[in-house]
Amino acid sequence: MNQHWVLFILTYVAIHVVGQQRKQQSIPKGPRSINLFVINDENNDVANRSVGNSLKNIRDKHPEWLGNVLIVKINGAEPHEALEKICSTWDKAVRNGGPNVPDLLLDMTRSGFGAETVNSFTSAVGIPTLSTQFGQIDDLRHWRDLTDDKKLYLIQVMQPADLIPDAIRQLSIQMNISNAAIIFDDNFIMDHKYKSLLVNVPTRHVIVKSKNTKKQIDEQLTRIRSLDLVNFFILSNDKVLTSILDDAEAKNFTNKKYGWYGFSLDDVDPKCDCKNITILFFKPKITTLNQQRISELTTKGSLPKPILTSAFYYDLTKLGVLAMRLSTEDGSWPYEPPHITCNEYNGNNTPIRNFDFLKQLNKTMTNNDFQPTFASFYWGRKNGQHHAKFDMKVSLIVIDNGNTISTDELGTWEAGIDSPLKVTYYIYLTI
Ligand SMILES: *[C@@H]1O[C@H](CO)[C@@H](O)[C@H](O)[C@H]1NC(C)=O
Numbered sequence: 408m409n410q411h412w413v414l415f416i417l418t419y420v421a422i423h424v425v426g427q428q429r430k431q432q433s434i435p436k437g438p439r440s441i442n443l444f445v446i447n448d449e450n451n452d453v454a455n456r457s458v459g460n461s462l463k464n465i466r467d468k469h470p471e472w473l474g475n476v477l478i479v480k481i482n483g484a485e486p487h488e489a490l491e492k493i494c495s496t497w498d499k500a501v502r503n504g505g506p507n508v509p510d511l512l513l514d515m516t517r518s519g520f521g522a523e524t525v526n527s528f529t530s531a532v533g534i535p536t537l538s539t540q541f542g543q544i545d546d547l548r549h550w551r552d553l554t555d556d557k558k559l560y561l562i563q564v565m566q567p568a569d570l571i572p573d574a575i576r577q578l579s580i581q582m583n584i585s586n587a588a589i590i591f592d593d594n595f596i597m598d599h600k601y602k603s604l605l606v607n608v609p610t611r612h613v614i615v616k617s618k619n620t621k622k623q624i625d626e627q628l629t630r631i632r633s634l635d636l637v638n639f640f641i642l643s644n645d646k647v648l649t650s651i652l653d654d655a656e657a658k659n660f661t662n663k664k665y666g667w668y669g670f671s672l673d674d675v676d677p678k679c680d681c682k683n684i685t686i687l688f689f690k691p692k693i694t695t696l697n698q699q700r701i702s703e704l705t706t707k708g709s710l711p712k713p714i715l716t717s718a719f720y721y722d723l724t725k726l727g728v729l730a731m732r733l734s735t736e737d738g739s740w741p742y743e744p745p746h747i748t749c750n751e752y753n754g755n756n757t758p759i760r761n762f763d764f765l766k767q768l769n770k771t772m773t774n775n776d777f778q779p780t781f782a783s784f785y786w787g788r789k790n791g792q793h794h795a796k797f798d799m800k801v802s803l804i805v806i807d808n809g810n811t812i813s814t815d816e817l818g819t820w821e822a823g824i825d826s827p828l829k830v831t832y833y834i835y836l837t838i
Pocket residue numbers: 445447454455456458459478
């Protein structure tokens with residue numbers, strides 16, 4: 408592309424953007440329907456169902472809140488194909504401009520090449536985004552060096568399953584745990600944790616994905632034991648936990664020498680055919696009010712398991728729509744937002760938005776219109792700080808002859824990165 412052409416595009420975009428902003432600020436028109444662009448990984452079925460149900464619920468109750476909803480499913484392992492899919496849908500949607508172009512992008516991918524593609528795309532075209540990708544500060548590679556303008560509207564919110572593993576770090580530090588086998592199931596993504604979870608903690612450890620069959624689980628536990636690891640941290644649903652504990656029982660890995668720790672995204676209790684095992688167990692703390700809202704939605708089939716994850720997707724979708732609606736109402740987001748197509752993007756012509764989406768999200772939360780089903784949200788100053796806000800209940804559970812014979816509630820942990828465990832744990836530490 409020759410220089411004049413680039414200059415022309417830049418000038419054109421600048422004038423166009425300024426013109427649009429002036430226009431919409433001088434003619435306040437009240438709130439309008441919000442147009443969504445949803446991108447999900449084809450493997451993320453929980454997000455598919457939770458976002459879908461949240462949108463359906465909005466349409467049923469407030470049909471005027473939602474306009475166009477475009478949904479793109481990508482295969483996370485194929486970044487080029489993913490980009491093509493995203494761009495063909497995007498370019499078609501913005502080519503004609505007008506009031507039906509997307510206002511908000513919901514990025515429900517979790518990690519990997521496909522997710523990275525979404526980050527490059529959102530940063531290039533400058534669409535306000537809520538991303539639920541896993542990762543701590545600076546882990547989202549293409550969102551590391553955002554301009555000040557983009558920092559305000561490209562927002563990542565860490566989901567419950569991204570926070571809970573940090574309890575392992577806190578336990579390891581406080582209990583001086585010398586070795587740890589961390590086993591996680593499909594509901595957790597540990598890509599970013601291999602290097603960071605136990606950094607500067609002298610705990611020898613492995614982090615491995617749980618296996619599916621009885622035979623594979625048995626082999627996995629044998630392999631872990633051969634590494635001389637005796638403290639097991641299981642991040643999983645109840646079924647996987649039970650299979651692991653049953654196998655551990657058969658191997659006599661449940662006596663005093665071993666330490667067992669379970670972490671659940673659902674409000675369940677550990678079960679196993681164990682003769683005598685003690686487990687330190689973390690599960691979401693649910694208030695009576697939460698319980699009512701959750702049962703209402705689960706009976707309608709709106710919240711698939713794990714509940715903590717699906718409620719997060721469900722609530723964030725609604726919050727995003729409400730925050731954009733507020734923004735069209737108060738004029739901070741234009742009536743007809745100017746967009747560039749993927750094709751038009753030349754490396755530095757992302758429209759300037761002057762849009763503080765973070766502030767609008769925060770404001771929406773404090774309005775009465777928004778009531779989370781379960782977890783709430785914490786807004787920090789930058790990405791890697793915003794996260795789902797909820798507590799985990801911590802109990803010491805003893806299972807004897809397959810029955811839970813005691814449950815000592817030791818307190819709660821406020822889920823978060825570097826969130827300390829409370830003093831009450833020392834009861835357990837000193838046993
Ligand atoms: C969920 O998946 C179905 C089947 O592929 C698809 O039609 C639908 O648009 C998806 N919904 C969301 C919100 O991802």
